[in-house]
Amino acid sequence: MAGQDDILLRVEDLKVHFSQKKQHLFSQASHVHAVDGVNFTVPRGKTFGLVGESGSGKTTTALAVMRLVHITDGQVFLGDIDIGGLEGEDLRRQRRHMQIIFQDPYSSLNPRVRAGDIVREPLDQMEVGEVASRDERVGELFRLVGLRPEQQALFPHQFSGGQRQRVGIARALASQPDLIVCDEPVSALDVAIQAQILNLLRALQDEFGLTYLFISHDLGVVQYMCDEIAVMYLGQIVEHADRISLFTEPLHPYTWALLSAVPSADPAIRDRSDRIRLRGDPPSPIDPPPGCRFASRCPFAESRCSGETPALRTIRDGHAVACHLVGDDGVPPQRQI
Amino acid sequence: MNTPSPILSVADLAVEFDMRDGVARVIDDLSFDLMPGETLGIVGESGCGKSMTALSIMRLVPMPPGRIAGGEIRLDGENLVAASDVRIREIRGNEISMIFQEPMTSLNPVYTVGDQIAETVRLHEGLSKRDARDRAIEMLRAVAIPAPEARVEEYPHQLSGGMRQRVMIAMALTCRPRVLIADEPTTALDVTVQAQIFDLLRDLKEQTQTAIILITHDMGVIAEMAQRVVVMYAGRKVEDAPVDELLLNPKHPYSQGLIACVPHLQAVPTVERPPLMEIPGVVPSVSELGRGGCPFAPRCAQAMDRCRQQMPPPSTVAPGHQVACWLIDETRAA
Ligand SMILES: Nc1ncnc2c1ncn2[C@@H]1O[C@H](COP(=O)(O)OP(=O)(O)OP(=O)(O)O)[C@@H](O)[C@H]1O
Ligand SMILES: Nc1ncnc2c1ncn2[C@@H]1O[C@H](COP(=O)(O)OP(=O)(O)OP(=O)(O)O)[C@@H](O)[C@H]1O
Ligand code: SF4
Numbered sequence: 001m002a003g004q005d006d007i008l009l010r011v012e013d014l015k016v017h018f019s020q021k022k023q024h025l026f027s028q029a030s031h032v033h034a035v036d037g038v039n040f041t042v043p044r045g046k047t048f049g050l051v052g053e054s055g056s057g058k059t060t061t062a063l064a065v066m067r068l069v070h071i072t073d074g075q076v077f078l079g080d081i082d083i084g085g086l087e088g089e090d091l092r093r094q095r096r097h098m099q100i101i102f103q104d105p106y107s108s109l110n111p112r113v114r115a116g117d118i119v120r121e122p123l124d125q126m127e128v129g130e131v132a133s134r135d136e137r138v139g140e141l142f143r144l145v146g147l148r149p150e151q152q153a154l155f156p157h158q159f160s161g162g163q164r165q166r167v168g169i170a171r172a173l174a175s176q177p178d179l180i181v182c183d184e185p186v187s188a189l190d191v192a193i194q195a196q197i198l199n200l201l202r203a204l205q206d207e208f209g210l211t212y213l214f215i216s217h218d219l220g221v222v223q224y225m226c227d228e229i230a231v232m233y234l235g236q237i238v239e240h241a242d243r244i245s246l247f248t249e250p251l252h253p254y255t256w257a258l259l260s261a262v263p264s265a266d267p268a269i270r271d272r273s274d275r276i277r278l279r280g281d282p283p284s285p286i287d288p289p290p291g292c293r294f295a296s297r298c299p300f301a302e303s304r305c306s307g308e309t310p311a312l313r314t315i316r317d318g319h320a321v322a323c324h325l326v327g328d329d330g331v332p333p334q335r336q337i
Numbered sequence: 338m339n340t341p342s343p344i345l346s347v348a349d350l351a352v353e354f355d356m357r358d359g360v361a362r363v364i365d366d367l368s369f370d371l372m373p374g375e376t377l378g379i380v381g382e383s384g385c386g387k388s389m390t391a392l393s394i395m396r397l398v399p400m401p402p403g404r405i406a407g408g409e410i411r412l413d414g415e416n417l418v419a420a421s422d423v424r425i426r427e428i429r430g431n432e433i434s435m436i437f438q439e440p441m442t443s444l445n446p447v448y449t450v451g452d453q454i455a456e457t458v459r460l461h462e463g464l465s466k467r468d469a470r471d472r473a474i475e476m477l478r479a480v481a482i483p484a485p486e487a488r489v490e491e492y493p494h495q496l497s498g499g500m501r502q503r504v505m506i507a508m509a510l511t512c513r514p515r516v517l518i519a520d521e522p523t524t525a526l527d528v529t530v531q532a533q534i535f536d537l538l539r540d541l542k543e544q545t546q547t548a549i550i551l552i553t554h555d556m557g558v559i560a561e562m563a564q565r566v567v568v569m570y571a572g573r574k575v576e577d578a579p580v581d582e583l584l585l586n587p588k589h590p591y592s593q594g595l596i597a598c599v600p601h602l603q604a605v606p607t608v609e610r611p612p613l614m615e616i617p618g619v620v621p622s623v624s625e626l627g628r629g630g631c632p633f634a635p636r637c638a639q640a641m642d643r644c645r646q647q648m649p650p651p652s653t654v655a656p657g658h659q660v661a662c663w664l665i666d667e668t669r670a671a
């Protein structure tokens with residue numbers, strides 16, 4: 001087990017709610033419960049994955065960690081520092097320790113700024129290192145991400161998608177952060193280019209001891225990149241485990257369904273007879289009903305599922321699940337026949 | 338045994354676009370067959386010509402600046418490239434239908450889904466308004482949309498992405514086409530919804546014996562859905578094989594790369610995670626096409642002098658397995 005001091009990121013009971021416009025003058029204001037009571041910790045130097053359906057709150061969780069969205073409730077610690085409580089200059093100074101890489105390398109880079117200046121910007125903004133040494137640092141960052149020095153003079157549109165993502169990674173690395181949030185970093189890229197970027201991210205992690213909060217809807221990518229994984233459903237974590245346990249012994253019926261749904265080139269997965277299919281779409285995150293949020297689509301749901309909210313409980317070392325029907329012995333409903 | 342004849346046969350297809358600095362051949366020398374009841378996958382990186390192949394079959398290549406510059410596309414023997422516009426309109430939707438990646442762009446936002454399906458049925462089958470509406474409800478039920486009587490009254494934006502794609506499938510299948518082209522039909526959807534759509538396509542295919550061309554960039558999808566697969570690179574077919582053969586025994590360096598560079602979901606993940614295989618470089622831009630030599634040569638680890646000078650012709654390595662790569666010659670000569 002990692003000791004307390006090895007934890008870089010700690011998220012405690014995080015809630016992010018967005019208020020919706022009222023439909024009528026007299027109707028109650030409604031709220032999107034985008035993130036609704038999320039807890040996790042990320043050990044230093046590891047990759048923590050967030051997976052789940054579109055709209056389950058992965059990006060919002062990441063943005064809250066980055067303090068790029070208003071935190072409704074709960075706490076976020078980077079090391080010992082409660083970043084949820086920082087304001088002004090304190091927050092600005094803390095920002096150099098956490099950076100983000102976005103999905104879309106096209107829209108996340110300013111089209112009118114040269115690549116070299118894009119990478120240099122965080123150094124100037126956060127006053128990292130001596131002014132005189134910053135040019136050298138930019139050159140070094142370009143080399144690290146596999147770009148040539150003369151490419152500093154180019155504008156974003158003069159790069160391919162994969163190269164643009166490299167510029168984004170160089171920018172994220174500039175301030176020597178401890179934590180890098182990667183929100184679907186390869187989803188917009190062709191598979192051949194994905195491999196280049198994933199290899200680069202792992203090599204940089206080894207070299208600099210980086211910690212990643214990694215979001216992807218591609219479970220193959222998540223399985224390859226992440227050491228620990230949390231599965232989200234409608235703003236909550238329904239299962240959390242290390243990479244081997246999650247994929248070999250998924251406990252939550254939703255995780256099970258998710259793994260069942262992945263089209264696979266691996267015949268061992270394709271021919272598994274116990275794959276299950278979900279019906280319907282996820283319910284709305286606006287003022288969600290009590291009980292298990294998966295109940296309306298769960299093939300095993302009982303009456304208590306829609307009445308009582310299942311708590312996330314640890315079944316065995318490092319493997320937690322929020323489902324009433326997983327026995328204390330760790331036997332999930334899909335295995336109880 | 339007499340071999341069945343293909344329902345659709347593409348031969349030596351070429352598609353060109355007029356560009357500022359000349360003509361770009363975005364599809365070249367493309368040939369493949371689609372057998373009745375078969376699902377054929379087409380894979381390849383962005384820009385390799387998958388959608389353009391589909392649009393050519395539908396005769397929807399934007400013209401100008403594009404045009405079909407050569408070759409034949411035969412539906413049951415009839416050459417669609419030479420067919421009249423009137424005849425093509427008859428074929429579209431009746432004998433060949435297409436579903437697109439983003440259903441929102443092909444559904445009309447101002448009409449209810451019921452009206453849109455009914456309109457298709459009325460056009461193609463000449464049903465009365467009433468009957469067309471009943472037929473629309475029946476179609477929505479067939480694609481597993483809950484409460485179809487209520488859903489026919491709704492507008493596209495009121496449906497989820499998965500439901501919109503189901504409506505598209507319902508419309509595409511209304512007239513029981515013999516060929517269905519699905520261009521990345523699930524790319525915008527969650528995997529759990531994607532799985533539902535694929536189950537639906539499989540069931541409908543079983544019932545109607547429609548042959549399907551499934552365009553995707555996901556080898557997992559190919560493995561689950563297709564019997565045969567065409568791998569495209571820079572507007573050309575580089576390999577054509579039965580799916581299991583391609584997955585286990587890919588011959589073209591590009592196909593090998595495409596399969597090996599993806600971290601496939603494993604049933605039991607290994608503790609060790611070696612670096613992924615990379616295909617270096619990027620796909621050529623349209624202006625670089627047609628320069629002679631194998632288009633993959635600049636990215637190919639095994640390229641020889643000959644590869645950079647001469648285009649490798651397709652050669653048959655096993656029954657139903659074609660590869661366009663000079664390495665095949667080398668291994669034969671050895
Ligand atoms: N600024 C906002 N205002 C209102 N609702 C929002 C806002 N941002 C996100 N949401 C809602 O919060 C929920 C969670 O969204 P989020 O983007 O975090 O999901 P996600 O898991 O990242 O999904 P995806 O896989 O599609 O990226 C969604 O229902 C979304 O519509
Ligand atoms: N209107 C156009 N004018 C010029 N070139 C075009 C036009 N439409 C497409 N092309 C070119 O034709 C080639 C093939 O494009 P196509 O859309 O078929 O690719 P694709 O394989 O479907 O890619 P993706 O996976 O991104 O959908 C590309 O190089 C593209 O740039
Ligand atoms: S023909 Fe040559 S360059 Fe092209 S894929 Fe084969 S070995 Fe590589």
Ligand SMILES: [Mg+2]
Nearest residue numbers: 058059060183
């Ligand atoms: Mg997101």
Ligand SMILES: [Mg+2]
Nearest residue numbers: 387388389520
């Ligand atoms: Mg396309």
